[in-house]
Amino acid sequence: MNNLNCRSCERKFNKSEVNKKATFCHYCFSKARVERIQAEVFLKENFKKKWCADLFKGYVQYLEQLQIGVDTIRKHSSKVLKVLQMDESDVLRPSDITETWVVTALEKLPNSKGVKPSLFRFLVRKGLLNLDQDDGVITGISKQLEQVPKGFKRLLEIYFNERMELRKRQVNFNARNPLSLVTVKTDLDIFIRLVKWFQNNSKHIESWDTVQQEDIHEFLLTLTPKHREIVRKDLLVLFKLANRKRIITHIPILDVKSRELPPTIEPLSFEDQVRVAKTIKHNLYEKPLDSILTSLCFYHGLSSSHIRNIKTVDLNLEQKTIFFSERPTVYLSDDEMIMINEYAKARANIRNVENKSYLILSSSASEVYQDRPINNRFIATKVKELTGFTPKSLRITCFNTIASHFGPQLLVEGFGVSLTQASRYGKLEDYLIDEQIQTQREYVSNYSDG
Numbered sequence: 107m108n109n110l111n112c113r114s115c116e117r118k119f120n121k122s123e124v125n126k127k128a129t130f131c132h133y134c135f136s137k138a139r140v141e142r143i144q145a146e147v148f149l150k151e152n153f154k155k156k157w158c159a160d161l162f163k164g165y166v167q168y169l170e171q172l173q174i175g176v177d178t179i180r181k182h183s184s185k186v187l188k189v190l191q192m193d194e195s196d197v198l199r200p201s202d203i204t205e206t207w208v209v210t211a212l213e214k215l216p217n218s219k220g221v222k223p224s225l226f227r228f229l230v231r232k233g234l235l236n237l238d239q240d241d242g243v244i245t246g247i248s249k250q251l252e253q254v255p256k257g258f259k260r261l262l263e264i265y266f267n268e269r270m271e272l273r274k275r276q277v278n279f280n281a282r283n284p285l286s287l288v289t290v291k292t293d294l295d296i297f298i299r300l301v302k303w304f305q306n307n308s309k310h311i312e313s314w315d316t317v318q319q320e321d322i323h324e325f326l327l328t329l330t331p332k333h334r335e336i337v338r339k340d341l342l343v344l345f346k347l348a349n350r351k352r353i354i355t356h357i358p359i360l361d362v363k364s365r366e367l368p369p370t371i372e373p374l375s376f377e378d379q380v381r382v383a384k385t386i387k388h389n390l391y392e393k394p395l396d397s398i399l400t401s402l403c404f405y406h407g408l409s410s411s412h413i414r415n416i417k418t419v420d421l422n423l424e425q426k427t428i429f430f431s432e433r434p435t436v437y438l439s440d441d442e443m444i445m446i447n448e449y450a451k452a453r454a455n456i457r458n459v460e461n462k463s464y465l466i467l468s469s470s471a472s473e474v475y476q477d478r479p480i481n482n483r484f485i486a487t488k489v490k491e492l493t494g495f496t497p498k499s500l501r502i503t504c505f506n507t508i509a510s511h512f513g514p515q516l517l518v519e520g521f522g523v524s525l526t527q528a529s530r531y532g533k534l535e536d537y538l539i540d541e542q543i544q545t546q547r548e549y550v551s552n553y554s555d556g
């Protein structure tokens with residue numbers, strides 16, 4: 107009759123079900139699936155070994171007993187199905203199942219984190235997993251710790267013992283998701299890697315209390331951006347512990363609120379770069395403001411904050427330069443001089459312009475009596491409208507292209523990027539550069555104060 111209700115339970119469809127022209131609702135769909143995966147046919151099709159099939163069926167029944175919703179059972183069981191199928195090829199007997207194995211198997215599947223607690227509990231209940239058992243991981247960690255030099259060893263041992271204590275407490279209290287041995291090992295691995303890095307790169311550091319913030323920063327820069335933030339947090343935990351235990355007197359890492367890492371921005375393809383260059387060229391006269399903003403990002407790698415803070419006095423029309431206090435002077439091309447001149451004509455018509463010091467102005471009524479820089483969004487909107495790309499991706503493209511054509515040294519001389527930064531990263535990321543410049547600036551100002 108109509109397709110607004112489920113054919114089986116007559117439940118009203120939600121929007122996405124209506125759009126998909128569904129005949130059964132998600133609930134009936136999941137319910138049928140959960141029934142089907144327990145049937146002999148399905149189990150025979152999907153498992154070669156009977157004990158694996160039984161284990162899978164047992165897991166589904168375990169979830170049903172816990173009165174977990176069918177939608178969740180469907181999602182969880184599809185992941186556990188894959189884990190157990192991996193199991194079939196890796197593991198010969200049920201007794202070969204270990205905590206490390208399960209954690210590693212789950213890590214191979216996307217979005218499988220939510221499955222871990224129920225799967226662990228199920229395996230523990232079945233007597234297949236013992237969270238106290240040492241499947242070689244603990245011995246492995248102890249062996250590694252043996253190798254750590256004297257000045258660093260004690261703290262790592264304390265850390266290890268504390269984590270193991272925490273884990274024990276969690277297991278005893280039936281925590282939903284106790285700390286896994288693999289996590290403890292991963293943390294210690296990275297700490298040991300740091301110690302090794304000190305030995306190779308900063309021989310003067312012989313113990314935790316001689317570590318300086320710069321050393322930690324140097325080390326963090328050797329990691330990938332995404333990994334870096336995780337390691338920074340782990341190190342903070344370690345140093346706080348050291349401080350509590352009076353192994354160090356100051357924490358050589360800033361306790362800044364950890365921020366979300368911006369998604370990695372890839373530089374534009376060559377074709378897109380050509381398109382942006384052409385767009386700028388075609389709009390010199392028609393859209394001088396949009397073009398000059400784009401040009402400053404794309405050809406000079408200026409950040410939005412650089413651009414918005416340019417004052418008219420920083421602009422030298424005779425020498426065709428823009429002066430910056432924090433980075434080398436920008437030399438303008440002939441096209442850019444055209445855009446600036448065209449923009450100057452429009453700018454002259456903005457109300458109260460004689461009392462404004464910034465080069466780029468908003469013509470919005472609320473800004474008439476203010477003398478303040480435009481905001482980043484102003485720039486982002488214009489650049490995006492003109493080119494379809496964000497200022498940030500244009501800026502990264504600029505650095506990337508220059509580094510690949512002329513070598514990173516030019517970034518140092520021409521853009522004020524630090525040498526370590528420029529040489530380490532073929533793929534330069536905007537915020538990294540800002541971070542590095544900021545650090546250097548603090549460093550310099552600390553020096554000149556003292």
Ligand SMILES: [Zn+2]
Pocket residue numbers: 112113114115116117130131132133134135
């Ligand atoms: Zn239904």
